[in-house]
Amino acid sequence: xxxxxxxxxxxxxxxxxxxxxxxxxxxxxxxxxxxxxxxxxxxxxxxxxxxxxxxxxxxxxxxxxxxxxxxxxxxxxxxxxxxxxxxxxxxxxxxxxxxxxxxxxxxxxxxxxxxxxxxxxxxxxxxxxxxxxxxxxxxxxxxxxxxxxxxxxxxxxxxxxxxxxxxxxxxxxxxxxxxxxxxxxxxxxxxxxx
Amino acid sequence: xxxxxxxxxxxxxxxxxxxxxxxxxxxxxxxxxxxxxxxxxxxxxxxxxxxxxxxxxxxxxxxxxxxxxxxxxxxxxxxxxxxxxxxxxxxxxxxxxxxxxxxxxxxxxxxxxxxxxxxxxxxxxxxxxxxxxxxxxxxxxxxxxxxxxxxxxxxxxxxxxxxxxxxxxxxxxxxxxxxxxxxxxxxxxxxxxxxxxxxxxxxxxxxxxxxxxxxxxxxxxxxxxxxxxxxxxxxxxxxxxxxxxxxxxxxxxxxxxxxxxxxxxxxxxxxxx
Ligand SMILES: [Fe+2]
Numbered sequence: 001x002x003x004x005x006x007x008x009x010x011x012x013x014x015x016x017x018x019x020x021x022x023x024x025x026x027x028x029x030x031x032x033x034x035x036x037x038x039x040x041x042x043x044x045x046x047x048x049x050x051x052x053x054x055x056x057x058x059x060x061x062x063x064x065x066x067x068x069x070x071x072x073x074x075x076x077x078x079x080x081x082x083x084x085x086x087x088x089x090x091x092x093x094x095x096x097x098x099x100x101x102x103x104x105x106x107x108x109x110x111x112x113x114x115x116x117x118x119x120x121x122x123x124x125x126x127x128x129x130x131x132x133x134x135x136x137x138x139x140x141x142x143x144x145x146x147x148x149x150x151x152x153x154x155x156x157x158x159x160x161x162x163x164x165x166x167x168x169x170x171x172x173x174x175x176x177x178x179x180x181x182x183x184x185x186x187x188x189x190x191x192x193x194x
Numbered sequence: 195x196x197x198x199x200x201x202x203x204x205x206x207x208x209x210x211x212x213x214x215x216x217x218x219x220x221x222x223x224x225x226x227x228x229x230x231x232x233x234x235x236x237x238x239x240x241x242x243x244x245x246x247x248x249x250x251x252x253x254x255x256x257x258x259x260x261x262x263x264x265x266x267x268x269x270x271x272x273x274x275x276x277x278x279x280x281x282x283x284x285x286x287x288x289x290x291x292x293x294x295x296x297x298x299x300x301x302x303x304x305x306x307x308x309x310x311x312x313x314x315x316x317x318x319x320x321x322x323x324x325x326x327x328x329x330x331x332x333x334x335x336x337x338x339x340x341x342x343x344x345x346x347x348x349x350x351x352x353x354x355x356x357x358x359x360x361x362x363x364x365x366x367x368x369x370x371x372x373x374x375x376x377x378x379x380x381x382x383x384x385x386x387x388x389x390x391x392x393x394x395x396x397x398x399x400x401x402x403x404x405x406x407x408x409x410x411x412x413x414x415x416x417x418x419x420x421x422x423x424x425x426x427x428x429x430x431x432x433x434x435x436x437x438x439x440x441x442x443x444x445x446x447x448x449x450x451x452x453x454x455x456x457x458x459x460x461x462x463x464x465x466x467x
Contacts, residue, residue, distance in 0.1 A: 013336025015302035018290040035368070038396045039333045045395070046296040084294040123203070126227055126251055126265055147231045151240035154204030181231075 012036040022047065023078045024071050047074065047084075051092065054116045057109055061101045072099070080194070086121035087192040089113040090134075090173050110136055111143065114173075115157050117192075118145030122155035131178035135189065137168045149181055195425050195455035196220040196279075197448060198246060198432040203228050206439055207240075214243050218448045221279060223432040225250050230268045234275030246385070246430060247278040253288040254317040255301070255310060266320035273323060279430055280385045282326040282356040283317065285310065285344075300330045303339035307346065314351045326356035326385045329376070331403035332365035340365070341375045348382070355379050358387035360403060363413045367391075367401040373416055380423045388413060388451070389434040406437035409447045418454050425455055 017036055020026035021043040030037040051073075052058055052066045062069040073095050077084065082091050093113045096105050114134050121132045122145035134143045146156045166186055168174075174189025198221040201210050213219045223246040229237060237245070252265055273281060287299040301310065318325045327347070329340055344355055357380055362373040390407030394400040417424065424431070433448060 012334045013302055014287070014300040014334055015305075015336060018287075018295075018299060021290065021295055021297065021299060022293060033398060035334055035398055035400060038394050038398060038400050041396050042333070042394055042400065042402060043295065043297040043299075050296055078293075081292065083292055084296070123228070124251065126230070126261075128230075128264065128268065130231055148203055148228060149231045151229070151232055151237050152204065152207040153232075 012039070014039070022074065022084070024074050044074075051089075054119075055089070055109075055112050057112060061096075061104050069096070069099075069101070082194055085193060086117050086124055087173075087194075089117040089120070090192050091194075094172060107139065110139060111141070111159065114143040115159070118143045119155060119157050121145050122147050122157070127177070129177040129179055130181045131183070132175055133178065133183065133186075134173060134175045134192075135166065135169050136173050137171070140165065142166070144183060146181060196244075196430045197451050197455065198223050198430055199444075199448070200225065200248065200432055200434045200436070202436060206435075209439060209441060209444070210241075212441075213444075213448070214241070218445065218452075219243070219433075221246055221430060223248050223434075224278075226269065226272060226278075226281075227251050227265070230265075230272065234272050237272070238276055245276055245278045246432065247273065247276075247281045248432075249281065249283040251288070252283055252317070254283060255285070255306075255313050256287070256289055262317065262320065266317075269321060273321065279428075280326050280354075280356070281321060281323050282328060282385065284330075285327050285347075286330050298330075300332055300334070300336055300340075302336060303343040304336075307343065311347060311350050314347060314353050318351065318353060324352065324354060326354040326383075328356040328358055328387065329361050331358070331361035331391075331401075332370040333368055333400050333402075335370060337365050337368075337370040341371065341379060344379055348379070354385065355383040356385045356387060357383045358389075358403075359417055360387070360389045360391055360409075360413050363410070363416060364391050364401045364403050367412070377420065377423060380420065384426065384429050386424060386429070386431040387434055388417070388431060390447075404437070405434045408443050409433075409450060414450055414454070417451075421454055431455065 017040060020040045024044055027040045048066060048070055058069055059066055073092055076095055093110060118132050118134050131144060131146045142160045144158045144160050148154050169189035171191055173192045175192055176187055176190055197219055199210055199213050199219045200223045202225040210222055221244040222241050226247040227250055254262060287301050288295060348355060362376050365371055366373045389405045390409055391401050392404040392407050394402055435444060
């Protein structure tokens with residue numbers, strides 16, 4: 001039996017609901033019982049898991065469904081036109097620090113979010129660079145992420161304290177990339193991308 | 195039909211090595227852009243079997259040319275050194291308005307043809323290689339236009355279709371288009387994917403291409419019913435698994451695929467017996 005006869009006729013194209021795929025507030029523009037609504041939900045859930053599976057401590061702030069963080073952060077990210085690249089966790093940190101949760105953003109959470117962002121760089125970046133170094137003003141240690149460089153390896157993340165610390169970045173976070181698998185240079189901090 | 199398994203990074207190396215050793219697979223498909231920092235000679239030494247290359251994040255329909263030029267150069271080194279069975283990439287949307295879509299979206303087959311054709315021509319030329327392009331697991335009605343779009347694209351660019359059987363079954367289950375609509379394209383294609391799917395959390399249920407579950411009956415039945423459309427010299431079928439690596443389940447699925455496409459030497463043994 002052709003499935004068309006048993007399933008509701010899909011009326012939408014992905015191309016018509018792209019905005020809603022990453023803005024939770026727009027999901028409500030689609031009927032709750034439509035395939036479009038479920039398709040949007042499927043997309044939004046990937047953002048949710050990318051934040052909360054990687055940093056489950058966030059759920060201690062927001063409550064178990066994460067929505068008290070997820071919905072306002074995603075709305076802010078849309079307003080700020082964040083690209084949602086590897087630095088998304090750093091922007092989340094910044095958002096948290098000016099939110100009702102600000103008092104609960106401790107050093108451990110900052111490092112967790114920094115580690116998540118360098119890990120995402122190390123698996124997602126496609127440039128010829130091999131590593132990334134991330135620093136937070138006022139937080140001493142560096143977070144270093146390395147791409148996979150052996151067949152059976154994976155990305156690697158290190159928290160590094162230098163005997164002679166590097167100068168602090170001008171902004172809250174700064175990063176630089178490494179062209180080889182060696183932490184042997186410092187060319188100054190770059191501002192994290194939007 | 196050669197049967198393969200995908201290798202994306204790290205933790206499943208032991209599983210993949212066992213599948214190779216036990217001859218449950220004939221080749222391995224690398225998510226190649228995860229390995230561009232690994233010297234090709236090390237990859238060659240690590241896998242005692244042929245390799246296929248699956249490119250995940252070229253985003254070649256959207257990326258700027260500088261990015262693609264640099265990536266092509268690096269991919270090319272690996273292609274030259276490892277001589278993969280095929281090189282494949284995706285027809286899908288990775289960004290919207292400069293923002294990343296974490297769940298890839300389907301392109302608009304009605305309005306994007308010329309751009310896609312031009313980019314496929316460019317990307318093939320830069321890789322110095324015929325590209326095999328994967329069909330999207332359609333969730334919504336726009337996917338109805340996919341087979342016709344791919345037929346035209348393949349005719350105009352000389353690219354191949356990397357036909358993902360379960361993506362087509364997902365689209366069928368989502369009421370978008372019958373998997374049979376792809377039959378002429380399947381007959382012309384050489385490289386295939388297959389994987390398990392899962393239903394969406396919310397209703398009305400959509401079928402999602404999740405790569406984390408055993409092969410479904412409808413997927414295996416489609417493969418068995420049209421096995422002669424699939425089987426041909428040089429054909430490959432990659433079993434994709436990206437989560438929930440239940441080894442007994444994976445062994446069973448690979449055996450089910452092998453039952454549909456017996457090895458030539460196994461068939462001879464059966465005849466002799
Ligand atoms: Fe696939």
